[in-house]
Amino acid sequence: MNTIAIIDYGAGNLRSVAKAFERSSRDYGILVNIKVTSDIGIIAKADRIVFPGVGAFPDCRSWVDRVHGLYDVLERRVIHDSIPFLGICVGMQLMAKVGFEHMTTKGFSWIDGEVHRIIPKDKEKRQIYKVPLIGWSMLKFCTNYHPVLLGLQDGDHVYFLNSYAIRVHDTDQQLAITDYGGSICAIVGRNNMIGTQFHPEKSQAIGLRLIYNFIKWSP
Template sequence: MNIVVIDYGSGNLRSAAKAFDHGAREAGVAATVVVSSDPDQIMRADRLVLPGQGAFADCRAGLDQIDGLAEALEVAVRRKGTPFFGICVGMQLLATSGFEHRVTEGLDWIGGRVEALTPSDPALKIPHMGWNGLDFTPGCHPVLAGIAPGAHVYFVHSYAMRVDEPRDLLATADYGGPVTAIIGRDNIIGTQFHPEKSQHVGQALIGGFLRWKP
């Protein structure tokens, strides 16, 4: 299996690549993990991973600045059906639009808006940083097989996605109200939290993604 972690100037690429390499070994999947911004490599990949850190607009600009990258992603994921995993802002970029600092168009692969977190409890700090339990229905998605509701994962974010279609929302976390934690549609899945920082739960999720046959 050829796994490409997409390099567009955002996200902890080394940590993501190491996590997917380790996840492949743990899952018994023979895989090669590369970090690349080469559209040709992206088109040939068996699995694609889009990490992301920072502001939505900056991450979108990073994608657009690399010649042919956004187009290669569109063809690979939307037309060819290559399984795709978005992490943190990499997940948020799947939305229709983001509202961090200014309105910015997303990839619009999963309809929704990325808006500022507004916890109902004013004592809760922004950014939302730390471990939170996942709320989801067992059996809702093959990638979540083997993970129990309530499993804790690691978040660092100030903005969150609100999906247009409830069916695209796979899991939430509670931070002064429900916050989108995992989204998915067809061959696409994304997590607001960082699986590479989420210890055994993150590794289980990565393994589920690598075994997944959408």
């Protein structure tokens, strides 16, 4: 039975993430062992790692650095051992090289990009496209195929809650966008890792399908 480690950094939405994984695995008939944990030993042996994130980029990065050995075990398991990794919201943003929320903060450098505040390009509609982006927005895919996106399609609505987003430098690593007065990166990925700016656990059937695909994914 696969063990999925959902990284526990003390935020309030972790239980909803775990429940979404439990429901998806139950609905699709998959047996998995879901652990919400900050225990380095459990993370080091997990078959898959999920890093949800809420709050500010520097706060999440600071928490990672405070847990002795956490970054090292993430780097080893994800980069060197190539186990599947899913970053959600700020967990996705940490995959970038650097973030500019409040201060300049180094990311994991797993994705070639930077995290900047969302500024709708259409100046005349900035009163409409207010920041933070809160609520449902449509996906538009930049790739014809990725196993974690199987069954998803252009026009699917997912739930966002964010003021910052990754600007990718390598367009091959941008898998989907959404429009919010301009293009915003919604999904990134390369090799064995994928990240969603939106919250799959809040995105109903579309989110549950993505979670199922991630559980089954063998990169």
